[in-house]
Structures are given as C-alpha cells and as structure tokens.
Amino acid sequence: MADNNLDPHHKYREQHKKRLSYMPWLYWKLKPNQKQWAQKWQNEYQEYLQDMEMVEIKGDCFISPLANLFAEPGRKIIIEEGSFIAADCVLHGPILIGKQVSINHHCTLEAGNQGIVIKDYCRLAAYCHLYSFNHGFENDRLIKDQPTTSQGIILEKDVWLGAHVGVVDGVKIGSGSIVGMQSVVTKNIDSNIVVAGNPAKKIKER
Template sequence: MPDYITQHKARLNHMPWLYFKLKPKHLVWAKPWQETLQAALAEVETVHFGKHCFVAETAKLFAEPGRDITIAEQSHIGADCFLHGPINIGSNVGINHGCSLDGGAGGIQIGNNTRIANNCSIYAFNHGTQANQLIREQPVSSKGITIGRDVWIGAQVGIVDGVTIGDGAVVAMHSVVTRNVEAYTVVAGNPATFIKVRR
C-alpha cells in the first residue's frame, strides 16, 4: 500500500505554507506530528513556538541559553534551514527551504507577515579583515539585522550585519543587501540598489 503520509510530510517539509491549508482529515496526523517535533526541540534548545507553527523535520535550530529563538504563531520554517539564535520571528512569517540565519550577538528581528524565499543567507555578524592577522583570528563584530513587516526577500538573497529593511520592502532574487532598505521600496543587485517605490 502506498505510504501517502510519508510523501505528504516530505511535501510539507519543502512547501510548508501548505500546512496551513490542510483539511481536517490530514490534520489528524499532521498536528500531532508537529506538536511532538516542536516539543522535542523546545526540550533541548531555548526555542519558543507560538500556536499553529510549522517546522520541517530537517530544519536545524540551535539556541543556547541567552540566544533564544522565538517563533510566533502561524509561522513556518522549511526543510534544511539552519537557524542560530538570537532570532525573533513574528507571526505569519515564512522561511523557506535552505535558508541560513545566524543572529550573532546582535540578533535578527523579523516582522509579521514577512516572506523569505529559499536559500537566503542572513548573518548578523562579521569578521575583521586586517592583513596583519590570520582571518581565523580576526575579531568578530555584531550589530544585528532588522527585517520589517510584510517584507518579501527573494530567493538566494544575502543580507549582511547591521542592515535594516523597512516595512513593505521587496528584495529581488540573488541580491546582496549591504545597506539599509527604505520602507516600501524595491531593491536589486549586488550590492542591492534602489529600483522603485511600491506605492
């Protein structure tokens, strides 16, 4: 007999937004699956889940004491994501497969209703680059990253430490964000530059 549940779990892991559209007959197995998975994570890491969240089985969340990861209600984390706190994720946020987020010391803040497409890299720390010292021995700095509400981060975007992305902004696929992005603007390129205002 075909194993539809295993295949359905694989689908949800890679397309986690579908979890919030499941019919009651699917929630019978999907909800306990997620509750068990999230409870197990919360036992071993300082991870806090709101109501009706989704986290893929292959996502890796690491949150030592003082480096909490907080995920508000209705948010999802896709397959093969790597998250290292401190990270504060608002409600109805989507982080799709293959993303890497490291909060450094300054942390990452993500506002409500933001969408982050696959394979994005968001690192809230940086290494020094002085020529008189080995790269591996360089001091590390961390200012933190803030991503506002209702932001769309396209696939394979990179965001560097110290950046603030305003509410309603859009960052195009493959962009590298090295400076602040104003609210309701579209940016693209490497480094990302202004394209247009959304409203």
C-alpha cells in the same frame, strides 16, 4: 500503536511529510483527516525541539524536522503564531520571528551576538542568507584569528526577500520593501521600495 507495515497510509504519509517540509504553506490547507495526523506529528516534534533547545513556539506553527534550529542559553529563538520554517534551513539564535512569517527551504540565519528580528508577515524565499556578524580582515593576523563584530539585522513588517538574497550585518529593511532575487543588501533600505543588485540599489517605489 498501529504497525506501519500494516498501515496502508504509512507510505503516503511519509511522502506527505516530506512534501510539507519543503512546501509548508500546504500545512494550513490540509483536509481535516490529514490535519489530524499532521498536527500530532508537528506537536510531538515541536515539544521535542523546545525540550532540546532554547526555542519558544507560540501558537500554530510549522517547523520541518529537516530544519536545523540551534538556540543555546542567551541565544533564544522565538517563533510567533502562523509562521513556518521549511526543510534544510539553519537558524542560530538569538532570533525573533513574528507572526505569519515564511522561511522557505535552505535559508540560513546566523544571528551573531546582536540577533536577527523578522517582524510579522515577512517572506523569505529559498536560499536566503542573513548573517548578523562580521569578521575583521586586518593584515596583522590570520583570517581565522580575526575578531568578530555584531550589530544585528532587522526586517520590518511585510518584507519580501527573493530567492538567494543575502543580507549583511547591521542592515535594517523597512516595512513593505521587496529585495530582488540574488541581491546582496549592504545598507539600510527605506520602507515600500523595490531594490535589486549587488550591492542592492533602489529600482522603484511600491
């Protein structure tokens, strides 16, 4: 193994790893000599992740080592080919991520018991938060002692969530729909429409 202190490319590669972690779409645009070390780096990390957690990675994906994926037995995370998860994300299964899904930095996906399904080609901009569970708030007990419920969240194909979008438990967003930045989705959204606001409301059709 080469001594990193003698490798003139070591510092560059470490910075490039950080760049890829926050801008993973660049991974598929690397030149052949760059892709060689980057793919080895990804293969090693993804093997480690699949050994440590109930994570299943299918095909050529990118997962930042700075992301946090937690998948105990019964809470599996499945990631289909061509998808990426950027740095500082937190994912807690059960989660199904389809093909060519983009989950940008600082997203949080907490799947509760019923899970989160993100179908093919969806785009989640930075700081999106999906919570597939909820706490009770009856006045006869402390908040910390309230029971939780979980219904699940589904994003159909080709959904785009803008930065800082929140999605609450029980919501289904139809294929081709777009949610504007800083919106909070509290109800189901039909296909091929644009919504925005808190709570999110229809702006127009695509």
